[in-house]
Amino acid sequence: MPTTDRTYDLVLFGATGFTGGLTADYLARNVPDGCRWALAGRNRAKLEDVRSRLARVDPALAELPLLQADAADEASLRAVAEQTRVVATTVGPFVQYGGPLVAACAEAGTAYADLTGESEFVDKTYVAHHARAVETGARIVHACGFDSIPHDLGALFTVQQLPEGVPVRMRGMLRTDAAVSGGTFHSAITAFSRVREMKKAMAARREVEPRPEGRRVRAAAKRPHHDAETGYWLVPLPTIDPFIVKRSAAALDRFGPDFSYAHYAAARRLPTVVGGIVGVGLLVGAAQVGPLRDQLLKRMPQGSGPSPEKRQRSHFAMHFVAEGGGQKVHTKVSGGDPGYTETAKMLGESALCLAFDDNPPTAGQVTTATAMGQNLIDRLVAAGMRFEVV
Numbered sequence: 001m002p003t004t005d006r007t008y009d010l011v012l013f014g015a016t017g018f019t020g021g022l023t024a025d026y027l028a029r030n031v032p033d034g035c036r037w038a039l040a041g042r043n044r045a046k047l048e049d050v051r052s053r054l055a056r057v058d059p060a061l062a063e064l065p066l067l068q069a070d071a072a073d074e075a076s077l078r079a080v081a082e083q084t085r086v087v088a089t090t091v092g093p094f095v096q097y098g099g100p101l102v103a104a105c106a107e108a109g110t111a112y113a114d115l116t117g118e119s120e121f122v123d124k125t126y127v128a129h130h131a132r133a134v135e136t137g138a139r140i141v142h143a144c145g146f147d148s149i150p151h152d153l154g155a156l157f158t159v160q161q162l163p164e165g166v167p168v169r170m171r172g173m174l175r176t177d178a179a180v181s182g183g184t185f186h187s188a189i190t191a192f193s194r195v196r197e198m199k200k201a202m203a204a205r206r207e208v209e210p211r212p213e214g215r216r217v218r219a220a221a222k223r224p225h226h227d228a229e230t231g232y233w234l235v236p237l238p239t240i241d242p243f244i245v246k247r248s249a250a251a252l253d254r255f256g257p258d259f260s261y262a263h264y265a266a267a268r269r270l271p272t273v274v275g276g277i278v279g280v281g282l283l284v285g286a287a288q289v290g291p292l293r294d295q296l297l298k299r300m301p302q303g304s305g306p307s308p309e310k311r312q313r314s315h316f317a318m319h320f321v322a323e324g325g326g327q328k329v330h331t332k333v334s335g336g337d338p339g340y341t342e343t344a345k346m347l348g349e350s351a352l353c354l355a356f357d358d359n360p361p362t363a364g365q366v367t368t369a370t371a372m373g374q375n376l377i378d379r380l381v382a383a384g385m386r387f388e389v390v
Contacts, residue, residue: 038067088350119202
């Protein structure tokens, strides 16, 4: 569907939340001249508060348009989707609140970007809306934050350092010291409590999603072990990231005829690994018990997050080691606070990339590597993230 006659280039939905507010701050400083953008959310008064804060950065933003829309009000979401070329959203947990907005964008032919790391939600939206998005030309791009841009674009950057048309074996290893916000914590606990639903959604997607023809793509990790080459203790990381990398590899021939990927958390010391495994296990167990789950969620309410001082001290580094065509390469994607400062940057640049760059022709549910690829890598490098060969 044509989108050149839309009122806005970009609408940010959820700007009154913690990460949404950081994304609004980022866009206020980085949208190009002439960009027509707006804020959308449920509470008009809170949107006005955000706009007032942004106007202190740029007085012209005192007139930034505000669109009132509720994640549970399909008519209001349709109105937003039909007015803009791109919607970026931070409203989660996405499995609870995200579906109607994806549906509205798929129907309107509007590009969509979010921050979800919830694989159940991503699989459900593929089954429900991918085919319609292909028909309308909508690009539905999930995981445009720390889940899963450093992993997805990092894997693409890494295979670009190897010969083309060869089998590739790759492992990714994450190191970070970041804290989490209330919204991220709620999304994680929700996902931990829905393992059965997640498996059901994954199975439903497998029934309808085509496999790459003439190529093989796998994502599987070993048990916890010590990696002699890097010196790290590695633990399989049960996040959405390896699934995203696998889907990019299935869609892009540049990953070679036979691609395998293993995804890990990395630590220098064994006690750190053991403590992490125990901690995650306790959270997963508690998430299965309703009263315990409720108590956990009350301890970190949505809208809260780490202080600016904590974010300033935080960092991440995603290492990749890959072999193919008789060559081996070690790369690294790194930056500052991954969950919030860098995530706001990643979502903001993804939305701007979808709105303004000459991207590959895609439609339907696609990954960041497939939808934007090198264009988004270039944007993030210009914004201060590092993609480098070690």
